Amino acid sequence: MTAADRVYAIIKQRILDGYYVAGSYVREATIGQELELSRTPIREALRRLVSDGWVEVIPHHGARVVSWTQRDVEEVFELRVLLEPQVVRRAASRIDAPRLDSLGELACHMEQLCERGDDQAIDEIAVLNDRFHAELITAADSPRLQRLLEAIVQVPVSRRSFHHYSDEELHASMRHHREILRALAVGDGEWAASVMRAHILAARAAQLHPPARQTHQPRQQHA
Amino acid sequence: MTAADRVYAIIKQRILDGYYVAGSYVREATIGQELELSRTPIREALRRLVSDGWVEVIPHHGARVVSWTQRDVEEVFELRVLLEPQVVRRAASRIDAPRLDSLGELACHMEQLCERGDDQAIDEIAVLNDRFHAELITAADSPRLQRLLEAIVQVPVSRRSFHHYSDEELHASMRHHREILRALAVGDGEWAASVMRAHILAARAAQLHPPARQTHQPRQQHA
DNA sequence: TAATCTAAAATGGTATACAACTCTTCTCGT
DNA sequence: ACGAGAAGAGTTGTATACCATTTTAGATTA
Numbered sequence: 177m178t179a180a181d182r183v184y185a186i187i188k189q190r191i192l193d194g195y196y197v198a199g200s201y202v203r204e205a206t207i208g209q210e211l212e213l214s215r216t217p218i219r220e221a222l223r224r225l226v227s228d229g230w231v232e233v234i235p236h237h238g239a240r241v242v243s244w245t246q247r248d249v250e251e252v253f254e255l256r257v258l259l260e261p262q263v264v265r266r267a268a269s270r271i272d273a274p275r276l277d278s279l280g281e282l283a284c285h286m287e288q289l290c291e292r293g294d295d296q297a298i299d300e301i302a303v304l305n306d307r308f309h310a311e312l313i314t315a316a317d318s319p320r321l322q323r324l325l326e327a328i329v330q331v332p333v334s335r336r337s338f339h340h341y342s343d344e345e346l347h348a349s350m351r352h353h354r355e356i357l358r359a360l361a362v363g364d365g366e367w368a369a370s371v372m373r374a375h376i377l378a379a380r381a382a383q384l385h386p387p388a389r390q391t392h393q394p395r396q397q398h399a
Numbered sequence: 400m401t402a403a404d405r406v407y408a409i410i411k412q413r414i415l416d417g418y419y420v421a422g423s424y425v426r427e428a429t430i431g432q433e434l435e436l437s438r439t440p441i442r443e444a445l446r447r448l449v450s451d452g453w454v455e456v457i458p459h460h461g462a463r464v465v466s467w468t469q470r471d472v473e474e475v476f477e478l479r480v481l482l483e484p485q486v487v488r489r490a491a492s493r494i495d496a497p498r499l500d501s502l503g504e505l506a507c508h509m510e511q512l513c514e515r516g517d518d519q520a521i522d523e524i525a526v527l528n529d530r531f532h533a534e535l536i537t538a539a540d541s542p543r544l545q546r547l548l549e550a551i552v553q554v555p556v557s558r559r560s561f562h563h564y565s566d567e568e569l570h571a572s573m574r575h576h577r578e579i580l581r582a583l584a585v586g587d588g589e590w591a592a593s594v595m596r597a598h599i600l601a602a603r604a605a606q607l608h609p610p611a612r613q614t615h616q617p618r619q620q621h622a
Numbered sequence: 623t624a625a626t627c628t629a630a631a632a633t634g635g636t637a638t639a640c641a642a643c644t645c646t647t648c649t650c651g652t
Numbered sequence: 653a654c655g656a657g658a659a660g661a662g663t664t665g666t667a668t669a670c671c672a673t674t675t676t677a678g679a680t681t682a
Binding site for chain 1 (some may be wrong): 665
């Protein structure tokens, strides 16, 4: 592991942790002194963070941690609604039994965590959910589709968790996983794609209307 | 614009123009001397080209221009079929009259060139067609969608031209442009998206079955 | 002839020094 | 008081150098 790799990981972690606030600048000299490295590996790490969409570079002025607007979030969901169904559409005719099994285990694990329902469990679900989607992408066997999605879903972890899901939304999400797996098991790409589309649209709804979180109450109009 | 930006653009253009043949190596020292720059900005440009998928690095041997397989072409079309309709779906509710006019002029110009039909005209059509699609993307007003498409549709010039189109395919392509504009003019995104989908699928068919090019002959089965 | 060794060539990674640029601030003239 | 312009500090951009690693091809040797 090179110094540039370490710097990349450190800066990324600091962004995720909120140590580097969105909109603030990451100074090359500053972390250089901090980590006792020259600017060279820091610059390389920053360039990689730029191409991964975590920071943006203003020429001759510095690397700034990207800010996310509501519009950015909507754009991402709009693209995921297109691309993620394509993932399972392709996967349906390509997936093999071992991977289906491993996806099934992931679904199982997530459901158990879902039953626990505490905050830590919710965090773990987010991790497993990422793995779930990543495995599907691998099964889709399309490097370009994978690249596009990776370029898209890189979102600050604060927005990627399931904390704004209601119980009902969370359980629906688990059912989606199961239904996708059933569709894949019988090789029905369109079925799988439809469920995935619903899955993403549900996630979008949960993100866009986080305050409306009454599980057992009668329905209520939102903005 | 920094030197690294220029180097990036130059190398990319040379790949698109076919000056750097697929499989050949881009030597750091060579272009360094050629452009009278040190290895530093060249290295940075090459890293970006790698992460954008234009070249691949063989460790300790150099940066090689990526080769396109038939499968790559199919992957690109598969993604364009998803993304380009979304472009016009968004554009339908956002486009303004001036841009519609300028798109109309582009379509006009392409149709005239289409009537000429010589090789040079075909080349010019490819350029205008790129502009046509680029204007649509601008009208769609989605930076991420734009970025994804730019990462996808930029293909070496040898594969981007209309030389493998039959007369009929070429005219159909022109009609698609017109129909898209009509749909946009009345703000019907789904109509525009459907035509665009057909437009891309037609382009795909022309690419995948280039030998079957008899316009006035009875149909013939292909591989 | 074939296996091995060797040296050249190229990149990989990092450090350092200097050049160029941007933004701020301060001065100067009106 | 106010705007234009210049100086300065701070920051990034680039050049250069160094050594390590790896590949390749040629030379050597049995």
